[in-house]
Amino acid sequence: xxxxxxxxxxxxxxxxxxxxxxxxxxxxxxxxxxxxxxxxxxxxxxxxxxxxxxxxxxxxxxxxxxxxxxxxxxxxxxxxxxxxxxxxxxxxxxxxxxxxxxxxxxxxxxxxxxxxxxxxxxxxxxxxxxxxxxxxxxxxxxxxxxxxxxxxxxxxxxxxxxxxxxxxxxxxxxxxxxxxxxxxxxxxxxxxxxxxxxxxxxxxxxxxxxxxxxxxxxxxxxxxxxxxxxxxxxxxxxxxxxxxxxxxxxxxxxxxxxxxxxxxxxxxxxxxxxxxxxxxxxxxxxxxxxxxxxxxxxxxxxxxxxxxxxxxxxxxxxxxxxxxxxxxxxxxxxxxxxxxxxxxxxxxxxxxxxxxxxxxxxxxxxxxxxxxxxxxxxxxxxxxxxxxxxxxxxxxxxxxxxxxxxxxxxxxxxxxxxxxxxxxxxxxxxxxxxxxxxxxxxxxxxxxxxxxxxxxxxxxxxxxxxxxxxxxxxxxxxxxxxxxxxxxxxxxxxxxx
Numbered sequence: 242x243x244x245x246x247x248x249x250x251x252x253x254x255x256x257x258x259x260x261x262x263x264x265x266x267x268x269x270x271x272x273x274x275x276x277x278x279x280x281x282x283x284x285x286x287x288x289x290x291x292x293x294x295x296x297x298x299x300x301x302x303x304x305x306x307x308x309x310x311x312x313x314x315x316x317x318x319x320x321x322x323x324x325x326x327x328x329x330x331x332x333x334x335x336x337x338x339x340x341x342x343x344x345x346x347x348x349x350x351x352x353x354x355x356x357x358x359x360x361x362x363x364x365x366x367x368x369x370x371x372x373x374x375x376x377x378x379x380x381x382x383x384x385x386x387x388x389x390x391x392x393x394x395x396x397x398x399x400x401x402x403x404x405x406x407x408x409x410x411x412x413x414x415x416x417x418x419x420x421x422x423x424x425x426x427x428x429x430x431x432x433x434x435x436x437x438x439x440x441x442x443x444x445x446x447x448x449x450x451x452x453x454x455x456x457x458x459x460x461x462x463x464x465x466x467x468x469x470x471x472x473x474x475x476x477x478x479x480x481x482x483x484x485x486x487x488x489x490x491x492x493x494x495x496x497x498x499x500x501x502x503x504x505x506x507x508x509x510x511x512x513x514x515x516x517x518x519x520x521x522x523x524x525x526x527x528x529x530x531x532x533x534x535x536x537x538x539x540x541x542x543x544x545x546x547x548x549x550x551x552x553x554x555x556x557x558x559x560x561x562x563x564x565x566x567x568x569x570x571x572x573x574x575x576x577x578x579x580x581x582x583x584x585x586x587x588x589x590x591x592x593x594x595x596x597x598x599x600x601x602x603x604x605x606x607x608x609x610x611x612x613x614x615x616x617x618x619x620x621x622x623x624x625x626x627x628x629x630x631x632x633x634x635x636x637x638x639x640x641x642x643x644x645x646x647x648x649x650x651x652x653x654x655x656x657x658x659x660x661x662x663x664x665x666x667x668x669x670x671x672x673x674x675x676x677x678x679x680x681x682x683x684x685x686x687x688x689x690x691x692x693x694x695x696x697x698x699x700x701x702x703x704x705x706x707x708x709x710x711x712x713x714x715x716x717x718x719x720x721x722x723x724x725x726x727x728x729x730x731x732x733x734x735x736x737x738x
Contacts, residue, residue: 243274245420247283247444248427250290251437256283262417262446267333267564268554270602276420279445284412284452287441291383291410292458294438299380299408303357306406310354312433313402317347320429324422328393329555331419333564333604336555338517339394343422346398348687349705353406359710360407372722378714380408381460381484385453387474388423389466390416390566391520397423399691400463401440403709405430410439414453418566420444454478461713463704464488465522467624468650468696475699486712487699488692490624491522491652494645495681496667497530497539498638501657505679507542511561513655513681514630515550515608518562520570522697523653523675523682527614527621527631529641536634540589540612547590547608547630553597564604565627571604574627578609581620581631587612592628616644624650638663646672652693653683674698 245264246255256277264274298306317324325339334342362376386400393415401411415423423442430440443449453459454477461484464474468489475487495513497506506528513525528543530536553560565571575593582588592607606628614621614631621631635641645654655677656667664678674693677683685691685706692703702712 242272245274245276245424245444247277247279247287248424248440248442249283249287250441251431253424253428256280256444258283264331264418264420265567266330267566267604268600270568270604273330274421276417276444278417279443279449281448281452284443284445284449284456287412287443288383288456288458290438291412291441294436295380295382295408295410298405298410298436298439301408303360303406303408306408307354307356309430309434310350310356310402310406313430313435314347314350314354316429316433317343317350317426320425324394324425327425328419328422329563331421332390332393332566334517334555335560335563336558338562339555342392343394345684346392346395346402349399349709350402352687352705353402356406359707360714362716368720369722371725372720374718374720376716376718378407378710379717381713381715382409383412383458384409384461384463384713385412385414385459387414387450387453387462387464387466388416390418391517391522393419393422394426396465397426399705399709403705404463404713405435405439407710407713409713411441412453412459413440413442414445414449415442417444417446450474451477454483455481457481460484462487463712471699472696484702484712485700486692486702486704488522488704489697489699490626490650491524491693491697492527492621492624492648492650493523493525493653494527494529494648494655495525496641496645496654496656497528497535498641498656498658498660498663499532499535500659501535502659503535503538503542506539506657507546509657509681510543510630511546511550515547515562515628518565518606519628520566520626521682523684525655525681526625526629527633527644529633529635529644531635531638531641533634536612536632540632543610543630544590547592547610550608550628552595552605552607554600562628565606566604568604570626571606574606574625574629577620577623577625577627578629581611581614581618581629584618584620586614586618586620586631616647622649642667642671646670649695650693650697651695652697653677655679655681655683
């Protein structure tokens with residue numbers, strides 16, 4: 242059976258801990274590889290390699306660093322189909338969805354290609370008598386990223402592309418459920434011309450995570466995962482003086498006003514609620530129709546679409562979504578469906594008994610649709626992270642606005658309406674970090690920044706875009722005054738040789 246190790250100092254290395262994590266094929270429900278879990282010593286080797294390599298990399302001018310990013314972009318595009326197939330084999334995403342995962346990460350690589358402009362400082366001539374002031378953005382040193390299973394390519398690229406372009410060295414601890422694509426990206430970075438040691442992949446569990454949090458040479462940590470772990474990482478890393486951005490869970494609402502185009506809403510909710518089996522922190526998991534007529538019209542359109550979702554193998558181009566990531570996660574989603582029923586929600590489409598002929602041991606789960614969900618239900622308060630959409634009816638605009646605003650999570654929200662005034666008021670007032678207006682999943686493009694509010698994010702600097710550049714650099718401000726006597730007749734300009 243295949244054994245997966247780490248990428249340290251520019252090469253693939255076998256792990257020597259003797260501890261392993263099973264990597265499953267979610268389509269057939271069988272182990273396909275053994276992942277070596279790193280020791281503290283192996284993490285230390287990666288950090289030492291990164292620390293040594295970062296000195297020369299930071300001294301490399303930004304234009305040359307950008308050229309590596311350009312090369313990296315071209316190599317990802319060259320290998321896109323192979324990377325997507327590898328991603329699908331461990332995650333279960335459809336091939337098209339896997340290509341989208343890589344593509345959204347690739348957009349951040351493209352953004353990082355502009356690093357010479359992005360890290361320019363500011364200059365003030367004559368700030369005082371014969372005094373000039375200027376600022377410069379300098380890399381932090383060695384930084385780290387801890388990434389989740391649901392986007393094995395996109396999120397590592399969100400973090401590492403900007404960090405490396407800024408002149409840092411990067412330690413990636415990817416999800417142990419989907420380790421292969423990050424290792425392949427490491428090899429492509431080497432092929433693109435990145436110096437050995439600037440990018441390292443350390444596979445591991447909590448031992449590796451705590452090692453990253455405690456290591457004195459790691460200056461900043463970026464994390465995406467559950468809110469409980471995000472809060473733990475934020476609090477513990479802060480005690481070690483590290484800069485932290487920790488993105489947590491979500492419960493994203495779609496507000497549907499009576500004037501909305503319900504056909505568009507239903508189509509959008511199918512993709513936003515059930516795409517990638519709902520395993521997305523930006524999935525729409527709660528639809529909030531305003532008024533009974535809106536609710537009934539929405540259900541009439543949604544029910545047949547949910548019932549006709551095609552759940553299948555990732556290689557089938559007609560598949561809407563594939564299996565969930567593990568048997569344990571599938572059972573967790575099933576438990577939440579049972580919880581919703583017990584709490585009094587009405588299950589109007591039941592996807593629990595979905596079976597795929599020939600793949601009975603795979604982690605497949607059909608789409609489920611709840612109606613009459615209320616805000617006091619635990620199944621509403623918590624993130625389900627599966628192919629489950631809840632309808633929570635509201636009587637008016639103010640009640641609909643209050644639902645996402647008062648929820649513990651504040652990642653994303655959408656509103657559907659033809660009224661520009663109401664949409665503008667909603668966007669201004671809602672207590673959520675990312676807002677879509679007639680857009681179901683409001684993930685900002687790479688040249689803006691991604692980040693939620695409340696328990697969806699810990700730390701005050703967001704992912705990628707201008708915020709990412711700020712996160713992975715520190716500002717130094719210089720105040721300069723030169724003696725006037727240097728301008729006298731005896732001053733000689735050095736000659737270039």
